Amino acid sequence: MxxxxxxxxxxxxxxxxxxxxxxxxxxxxxxxxxxxxxxxxxxxxxxxxxxxxxxxxxxxxxxxxxxxxxxxxxxxxKRQGARxxxxxxxxxxxxxxxxxxxxxxxxxxxxxxxxxxxxxxxxxxxxxxxxxxxxxxxxxxxxxxxxxxxxxxxxxxxxxxxxxxxxxxxxxxxxxxxxxxxxxxxxxxxxxxxxxxxLDSVRAFLSGTGPTALFDLPWLPLYLAIIFMFHVLLGLTALVGAIVLVLLTVYAERLTRKPVTSGTQAGIVRNGLTTTGNRNAEVIAALGMGGRMAKRWEEANRDYLAEQRSVSDIAGGFGAVSKVLRMLLQSAMLGVGAWLVIEQQATAGIIITASILSGRALAPVDLVIANWKGFLTARQGWQRLTKVLTVVPADAEPMAMPAPSRHIFMQGVSIAAPGTQRLLVQDASFALEAGHAVGIIGQSGSGKSTLVRALVGAWLPAAGRVRLDGADLDQWSPEDRGRFVGYLPQDVELFAGTVAENIARFEPDADPALVIAAAKTAGAHDLIVGFRDGYETQIGELGEAVSAGQRQRIALARALYRDPFLVVLDEPNSNLDAEGEQALFQAIVSVRQRGGIVALVAHRPSALGTVDFILAMNQGRVQAFGLKDEVLAKLFPRPQPAVAAMPRLRLATEEPAPPLGAAAAGE
Incomplete structure (x- = not known):
């Protein structure tokens, strides 16, 4: 070049x-x-x-x-040190x-x-x-x-x-x-x-012809000045045409601003329905919801097309008007030039030259109008991107901290779902030392899953603190924190890739020995090597190539990769058979034996056999926390056996009572 x-x-x-x-x-x-x-x-x-x-x-x-x-x-x-x-x-x-x-x-x-x-x-x-x-x-x-x-x-x-x-x-x-x-x-x-x-719309606009029109627009006065040098009347004619086209562009921007915004929002709704339908295709097929979901999408698509049609009609209309005005202006330049030639104030060459120059002067305006829809889309995309990057700032790189190894402490934590103000968990507190496991129990909707999301740092508490070895979770970068946290969510999802890549959390150049060790700890090694390609088996999008139970055991191995200090399991046995449950219990025991901490959300009583502490949730609050036997005895007291009626002592002089049948016969 x-x-x-x-x-x-x-x-x-x-x-x-x-x-x-x-x-x-x-x-x-x-x-x-x-x-x-x-x-x-x-x-x-x-x-x-x-x-x-x-x-x-x-x-x-x-x-x-x-x-x-x-x-x-x-x-x-460079000047201020901040952007x-x-x-x-x-x-x-x-x-x-x-x-x-x-x-x-x-x-x-x-x-x-x-x-x-x-x-x-x-x-x-x-x-x-x-x-x-x-x-x-x-x-x-x-x-x-x-x-x-x-x-x-x-x-x-x-x-x-x-x-x-x-x-x-x-x-x-x-x-x-x-x-x-x-x-x-x-x-x-x-x-x-x-x-x-x-981002794609901004990049597409910058890579297209729109910016060239914007860079050519400042040269419009040069062409007008040259036309004025030929004759004032020719210059005034071109100037009037330029002013009309510029005003037309401004008016087009005002008319298309609202439809473009509405069309973008309608497109977001339509794409959201598409993503949701794709993710829940099995449920839709099983329940016969395809027609109804298609109708909802069709309504959203109709709104989107209506807004897009409105924008296209406005842009196309103004494009046609600008084209007509350009042709009219060129004809006007020829007419004025011809009159000047008749009056012997210009030559024939000036007529053609002025007409061509006027067309060239207004060509960037036409190009701006032609690219106006793309410009508006890119501008709104720019505004939305600016807002998103402001809401989600880049992670500051904190000072490197040693991995925790002693205890976890949750103090006065209140948690709201992202984007809402309603508290799902209020004033939750507990502490746990290394080598122990806590079972989190409670009715559905009591806040168990919400609590563990804050425990692993996925959701930020609205109030309170979650600390490991006395340090708040945000004192570690997400990358570093992920190395000592293992998390198995309630809704297990794997990613497109091999079994080994999923267990290794897509860590580049992962050590195969660590991958196999995690699978063995989770009791999934024999399951994985039973696949045709073993650890190189492609799981597919969302792990669709394996069953729900297999997916849960592979996800358990992912949670145990690199022996994390804190292992949080949200209903880990919901899809496991007896063999899988036994492997799960052994994994929990191994985590405790190496000095880790386990937080286990459970509905089945069998899952509580490997924990020594219980945290009971009720309506978003901690109802009880303590040793397992004490909390269970408090929450579920055993009923006392009924006292048997003492037989009445009978004196030796009393006659024995007649049998029931004899008494009935006497009556």
């Missing part, structure tokens, strides 16, 4: 040299003056390009400003690439004058003088300039594509991370992948 740019500079330099120094030889003095002005302008722009040619931010390297660690840093960040907006900082990191695009746009817009001036000279000088050498010279020059224009336009497009790619590269992982954390902040609402789609 560097050689291509140097070759382009050579072509442009040759063209400018011929334009400036060969104009007098080719045409009349008046003509040479016009071409000299153009050549001088091109020469200045070319000189600026040579001097300010960025070594970064071109088509070869769209990452212009990097810190020592390779991460982009904006100018404001107010991650999106703005990512774009600011490409500022030298944008400067290159602006410079290329400037050169391109000046080069685009060549065709108009070529036509002017052909009509006004070549045809009257019938000079073939002049025609050949002008044709060679304009061919050189057209070639340079094409190469510059190609390079400008490549730079814009790489700017979009650089933005995606800088923010892609960050946006995906926010997608993972957003449900833990605001709950599951609508289309969870919308932030990723928003």
């Amino acid at each position: 560097t050689l291509l740019i140097r070759f382009l500079r050579l072509i442009l330099g040759t063209g400018v040299f011929v334009l400036v120094f060969g104009g007098v030889e080719l045409t009349q003095p008046e003509t040479s003056t016009r071409w000299a002005v153009l050549g001088g302008t091109l020469g200045v722009l070319l000189l600026l390009h040579v001097w300010s040619s960025p070594r970064r931010g071109t088509a070869d390297d769209p990452h212009p400003a990097r810190m020592s660690d390779g991460k982009p840093q904006s100018g404001r960040a 107010p907006s991650e999106l703005a900082a990512a774009l600011a990191a490409c500022r030298s690439a944008f400067a290159s695009v602006a410079l290329f746009s400037g050169v391109l817009n000046v080069l685009m004058l060549a065709g108009s001036l070529y036509m002017l000279e052909v009509y006004d000088r070549v045809l009257p003088s019938r000079s073939v050498p002049t025609l050949i010279g002008l044709s060679v020059l304009v061919a050189i300039l057209y070639a340079g224009q094409g190469v510059l336009d190609f390079i400008r497009g490549r730079i814009l594509v790489r700017i979009g790619g650089a933005l995606d590269e800088a923010l892609g992982a960050r946006v995906y991370s926010s997608v993972l954390k957003l449900p833990l902040k605001v709950g599951r609402n609508g289309d969870s992948m919308q932030p990723v789609r928003d």
